[in-house]
Amino acid sequence: MNIIVRYLALTFSIIVSAGLCTPATAALVQYTYTGNTFTDIYPPGLGDVGVNISFIVDESLLPKNGRAVLDVDDYSGARIPFTFSFGLGQYFKIDTAGFYTNPNNTGVDPHFQTYYDRSARIEFDTDADGHLRGNWNAVLNKHEYGRPGLLGGVSISSVANGLNSVDAGELIYSLTGSVTGNPGTWERLLAPVPLPSAMLLFGSAVVGLCIGRRRLFLADSPSAA
Numbered sequence: 001m002n003i004i005v006r007y008l009a010l011t012f013s014i015i016v017s018a019g020l021c022t023p024a025t026a027a028l029v030q031y032t033y034t035g036n037t038f039t040d041i042y043p044p045g046l047g048d049v050g051v052n053i054s055f056i057v058d059e060s061l062l063p064k065n066g067r068a069v070l071d072v073d074d075y076s077g078a079r080i081p082f083t084f085s086f087g088l089g090q091y092f093k094i095d096t097a098g099f100y101t102n103p104n105n106t107g108v109d110p111h112f113q114t115y116y117d118r119s120a121r122i123e124f125d126t127d128a129d130g131h132l133r134g135n136w137n138a139v140l141n142k143h144e145y146g147r148p149g150l151l152g153g154v155s156i157s158s159v160a161n162g163l164n165s166v167d168a169g170e171l172i173y174s175l176t177g178s179v180t181g182n183p184g185t186w187e188r189l190l191a192p193v194p195l196p197s198a199m200l201l202f203g204s205a206v207v208g209l210c211i212g213r214r215r216l217f218l219a220d221s222p223s224a225a
Contacts, residue, residue: 027060030191031132035158035167035184037089038177049089049177050184051158051169053138055122056191057082062130072096072120084120086140086156088169088177094142094154096120114146132186 035050055070061080062068070082087093108115124136136159143153156169168178 027058028056028191029059030054030056030189032187032189033158033184034187036179036182038167038169039179041177046091047089049091049169050179051156051167052087052089052093053085053122053158055082055084059130062126064126064130065128066126068124068126068130068132070122072118082122084122084140086120086138086158088156092154092156094140094156096140114144114151117141117143117145131188 031054033051033053035052038049041049057070057080068080070080070084072084083096085093085095118141120140122136122138124132125134127133137157138159139155139157141153141155144151158168159166165183166178166180167183168176170176
């Protein structure tokens with residue numbers, strides 16, 4: 001009986017410590033924008049194409065009742081870290097996963113090696129809680145250079161301004177499209193976070209409890225005598 005009480009006390013303390021660890025990650029949120037199908041698209045026949053945006057940011061770093069600016073090219077101490085993916089339906093998608101790797105092409109010889117000019121930026125108004133609201137705009141660019149010059153590039157953007165909202169995207173040399181008057185929608189969710197180490201301890205406590213009960217059972221069984 002004593003061993004059960006000890007494991008229950010250990011389990012309770014671990015649950016409390018796990019709860020105390022939670023607020024550190026509670027501000028991490030994911031915003032996802034799903035745009036409607038383009039009504040104006042060139043070249044035609046590409047099917048269901050619309051702007052899709054997703055970014056994850058620590059909401060506690062955003063201003064309240066202000067203008068939030070997330071810029072991958074901001075190298076100052078004031079930069080707000082974020083991840084950002086941007087695409088056109090199932091047709092094309094690029095993200096910021098590699099943007100922080102050698103952003104200035106350090107050590108790249110443009111005469112013999114390919115280098116990139118990349119940028120990603122999203123701005124939006126915030127409410128009293130720091131949540132995205134109202135006007136917003138976003139753009140992501142990626143250009144690839146090498147001998148003899150520009151090899152290719154991608155530039156996609158989306159803008160929404162009240163009733164005059166426009167959901168538009170452009171892939172350089174490839175595709176243009178837009179849908180006006182009926183833009184897509186934003187969804188705000190708590191971002192998935194790693195399980196705290198305390199929860200692993202909780203699992204080990206449960207396992208220990210089961211082992212302890214099994215030992216008591218074996219000790220009390222007739223065969224043990």
